[in-house]
Amino acid sequence: MKELKVDPIRNGTVIDHIPAGRVQRVLAILKPRSSDIVMMGMNFSSRAMKKKDIIKIEGRELTQNEVNSIALIAPDAKVSIIREFKVAQKTKVEIPELIEGLVACSNPKCITNAEPMQTRFKLVNIEKRQLACQYCERVFMADEMDHI
Ligand SMILES: [Zn+2]
Structure with a gap:
Protein backbone atom coordinates (compact mmCIF):
# COMPACT_ATOMS: atom_id res chain seq x y z
CA MET A 1 0.00 0.00 0.00
CA LYS A 92 -2.26 10.28 25.13
CA VAL A 93 -4.87 7.56 25.12
CA GLU A 94 -4.93 5.78 28.42
CA ILE A 95 -7.57 4.46 30.74
CA PRO A 96 -7.80 6.86 33.68
CA GLU A 97 -7.61 5.58 37.27
CA LEU A 98 -11.15 6.72 37.86
CA ILE A 99 -13.82 6.51 35.15
CA GLU A 100 -16.86 8.58 35.98
CA GLY A 101 -20.09 8.74 34.01
CA LEU A 102 -18.64 7.18 30.84
CA VAL A 103 -19.80 3.55 31.00
CA ALA A 104 -22.75 1.73 32.53
CA CYS A 105 -22.54 -1.01 35.15
CA SER A 106 -23.77 -4.34 33.74
CA ASN A 107 -24.93 -5.59 37.12
CA PRO A 108 -28.74 -5.20 36.99
CA LYS A 109 -28.85 -5.03 40.79
CA CYS A 110 -26.32 -2.21 40.98
CA ILE A 111 -27.71 0.98 42.51
CA THR A 112 -26.40 2.97 39.54
CA ASN A 113 -29.04 1.22 37.39
CA ALA A 114 -31.84 2.09 39.82
CA GLU A 115 -31.01 5.67 40.77
CA PRO A 116 -30.29 8.66 38.53
CA MET A 117 -26.62 8.88 39.46
CA GLN A 118 -23.22 8.96 37.83
CA THR A 119 -21.40 5.64 37.49
CA ARG A 120 -17.93 5.38 38.92
CA PHE A 121 -15.34 2.72 38.11
CA LYS A 122 -11.80 2.21 39.29
CA LEU A 123 -9.05 0.76 37.12
CA VAL A 124 -7.98 -2.33 39.09
CA ASN A 125 -5.75 -4.10 36.56
CA ILE A 126 -4.01 -2.19 33.79
CA GLU A 127 -2.70 -5.21 31.82
CA LYS A 128 -6.04 -7.01 31.82
CA ARG A 129 -7.88 -3.70 31.55
CA GLN A 130 -10.31 -4.51 34.31
CA LEU A 131 -12.56 -1.97 35.94
CA ALA A 132 -14.38 -2.36 39.25
CA CYS A 133 -17.68 -0.64 39.95
CA GLN A 134 -17.27 1.54 43.04
CA TYR A 135 -20.83 0.81 44.14
CA CYS A 136 -21.38 -2.95 43.66
CA GLU A 137 -17.66 -3.86 43.41
CA ARG A 138 -18.16 -6.09 40.40
CA VAL A 139 -15.22 -6.30 37.99
CA PHE A 140 -15.63 -5.91 34.23
CA MET A 141 -13.42 -5.97 31.15
CA ALA A 142 -13.04 -2.46 29.76
CA ASP A 143 -13.90 -3.38 26.19
CA GLU A 144 -17.07 -5.24 27.13
CA MET A 145 -18.77 -2.29 28.77
CA ASP A 146 -21.66 -0.25 27.43
CA HIS A 147 -20.79 3.37 26.88
CA ILE A 148 -23.23 5.98 28.13
ZN1 LIG B 1 -22.16 -1.59 39.79
Whole structure:
Protein backbone atom coordinates (compact mmCIF):
# COMPACT_ATOMS: atom_id res chain seq x y z
CA MET A 1 0.00 0.00 0.00
CA LYS A 2 1.51 3.30 -1.11
CA GLU A 3 -0.47 5.74 0.96
CA LEU A 4 -3.62 5.92 2.98
CA LYS A 5 -6.58 6.62 0.79
CA VAL A 6 -8.08 9.04 3.27
CA ASP A 7 -7.96 12.75 2.51
CA PRO A 8 -6.01 14.97 4.90
CA ILE A 9 -8.10 17.28 7.03
CA ARG A 10 -7.54 20.96 7.71
CA ASN A 11 -8.91 21.19 11.26
CA GLY A 12 -10.15 18.36 13.40
CA THR A 13 -9.11 15.08 14.96
CA VAL A 14 -7.43 11.94 13.66
CA ILE A 15 -7.81 8.72 15.61
CA ASP A 16 -5.27 6.20 14.38
CA HIS A 17 -4.41 2.65 15.46
CA ILE A 18 -7.93 1.60 16.32
CA PRO A 19 -8.01 -2.22 16.43
CA ALA A 20 -9.57 -3.46 13.18
CA GLY A 21 -13.30 -3.99 13.52
CA ARG A 22 -13.80 -1.48 16.30
CA VAL A 23 -14.37 1.61 14.21
CA GLN A 24 -18.15 1.41 14.66
CA ARG A 25 -17.81 1.25 18.42
CA VAL A 26 -15.53 4.28 18.47
CA LEU A 27 -18.03 6.15 16.30
CA ALA A 28 -20.80 5.20 18.72
CA ILE A 29 -18.83 6.95 21.47
CA LEU A 30 -18.20 10.04 19.37
CA LYS A 31 -21.86 10.40 18.34
CA PRO A 32 -21.06 12.53 15.29
CA ARG A 33 -23.18 15.66 14.98
CA SER A 34 -24.87 16.53 11.71
CA SER A 35 -22.21 19.19 11.05
CA ASP A 36 -19.29 16.78 11.53
CA ILE A 37 -17.54 15.44 8.45
CA VAL A 38 -16.33 11.95 9.30
CA MET A 39 -13.94 9.84 7.26
CA MET A 40 -13.38 6.22 8.12
CA GLY A 41 -10.69 3.85 7.01
CA MET A 42 -10.91 0.18 7.79
CA ASN A 43 -8.42 -2.67 7.67
CA PHE A 44 -5.32 -0.67 6.88
CA SER A 45 -2.05 -2.54 7.15
CA SER A 46 0.01 -1.61 10.17
CA ARG A 47 3.45 -2.62 11.28
CA ALA A 48 2.55 -2.62 14.96
CA MET A 49 -0.85 -4.22 14.55
CA LYS A 50 -1.89 -6.59 11.76
CA LYS A 51 -4.84 -4.45 10.73
CA LYS A 52 -6.08 -1.15 11.97
CA ASP A 53 -8.92 1.29 11.50
CA ILE A 54 -8.67 5.07 11.28
CA ILE A 55 -11.21 7.83 11.83
CA LYS A 56 -10.82 11.47 10.82
CA ILE A 57 -13.28 14.09 11.97
CA GLU A 58 -13.20 17.44 10.26
CA GLY A 59 -14.05 20.49 12.36
CA ARG A 60 -14.05 18.88 15.77
CA GLU A 61 -11.45 18.48 18.52
CA LEU A 62 -12.12 15.64 20.95
CA THR A 63 -12.43 16.33 24.66
CA GLN A 64 -10.38 14.47 27.25
CA ASN A 65 -13.53 12.61 28.30
CA GLU A 66 -14.07 11.39 24.76
CA VAL A 67 -10.44 10.31 24.54
CA ASN A 68 -10.80 8.43 27.83
CA SER A 69 -13.87 6.63 26.50
CA ILE A 70 -11.97 5.59 23.39
CA ALA A 71 -9.16 4.26 25.58
CA LEU A 72 -11.51 1.65 27.01
CA ILE A 73 -12.01 -0.07 23.65
CA ALA A 74 -8.95 1.06 21.67
CA PRO A 75 -6.11 1.28 24.22
CA ASP A 76 -3.38 1.74 21.60
CA ALA A 77 -5.17 4.41 19.62
CA LYS A 78 -3.31 7.58 18.76
CA VAL A 79 -5.31 10.77 18.83
CA SER A 80 -4.01 13.83 17.01
CA ILE A 81 -5.59 17.25 16.92
CA ILE A 82 -5.07 18.85 13.51
CA ARG A 83 -4.95 22.58 12.90
CA GLU A 84 -4.26 23.97 9.43
CA PHE A 85 -3.21 20.51 8.17
CA LYS A 86 -0.57 20.14 10.91
CA VAL A 87 -0.56 18.04 14.06
CA ALA A 88 -1.10 20.61 16.79
CA GLN A 89 -1.40 18.21 19.69
CA LYS A 90 -1.09 14.50 20.36
CA THR A 91 -3.33 13.27 23.10
CA LYS A 92 -2.26 10.28 25.13
CA VAL A 93 -4.87 7.56 25.12
CA GLU A 94 -4.93 5.78 28.42
CA ILE A 95 -7.57 4.46 30.74
CA PRO A 96 -7.80 6.86 33.68
CA GLU A 97 -7.61 5.58 37.27
CA LEU A 98 -11.15 6.72 37.86
CA ILE A 99 -13.82 6.51 35.15
CA GLU A 100 -16.86 8.58 35.98
CA GLY A 101 -20.09 8.74 34.01
CA LEU A 102 -18.64 7.18 30.84
CA VAL A 103 -19.80 3.55 31.00
CA ALA A 104 -22.75 1.73 32.53
CA CYS A 105 -22.54 -1.01 35.15
CA SER A 106 -23.77 -4.34 33.74
CA ASN A 107 -24.93 -5.59 37.12
CA PRO A 108 -28.74 -5.20 36.99
CA LYS A 109 -28.85 -5.03 40.79
CA CYS A 110 -26.32 -2.21 40.98
CA ILE A 111 -27.71 0.98 42.51
CA THR A 112 -26.40 2.97 39.54
CA ASN A 113 -29.04 1.22 37.39
CA ALA A 114 -31.84 2.09 39.82
CA GLU A 115 -31.01 5.67 40.77
CA PRO A 116 -30.29 8.66 38.53
CA MET A 117 -26.62 8.88 39.46
CA GLN A 118 -23.22 8.96 37.83
CA THR A 119 -21.40 5.64 37.49
CA ARG A 120 -17.93 5.38 38.92
CA PHE A 121 -15.34 2.72 38.11
CA LYS A 122 -11.80 2.21 39.29
CA LEU A 123 -9.05 0.76 37.12
CA VAL A 124 -7.98 -2.33 39.09
CA ASN A 125 -5.75 -4.10 36.56
CA ILE A 126 -4.01 -2.19 33.79
CA GLU A 127 -2.70 -5.21 31.82
CA LYS A 128 -6.04 -7.01 31.82
CA ARG A 129 -7.88 -3.70 31.55
CA GLN A 130 -10.31 -4.51 34.31
CA LEU A 131 -12.56 -1.97 35.94
CA ALA A 132 -14.38 -2.36 39.25
CA CYS A 133 -17.68 -0.64 39.95
CA GLN A 134 -17.27 1.54 43.04
CA TYR A 135 -20.83 0.81 44.14
CA CYS A 136 -21.38 -2.95 43.66
CA GLU A 137 -17.66 -3.86 43.41
CA ARG A 138 -18.16 -6.09 40.40
CA VAL A 139 -15.22 -6.30 37.99
CA PHE A 140 -15.63 -5.91 34.23
CA MET A 141 -13.42 -5.97 31.15
CA ALA A 142 -13.04 -2.46 29.76
CA ASP A 143 -13.90 -3.38 26.19
CA GLU A 144 -17.07 -5.24 27.13
CA MET A 145 -18.77 -2.29 28.77
CA ASP A 146 -21.66 -0.25 27.43
CA HIS A 147 -20.79 3.37 26.88
CA ILE A 148 -23.23 5.98 28.13
ZN1 LIG B 1 -22.16 -1.59 39.79
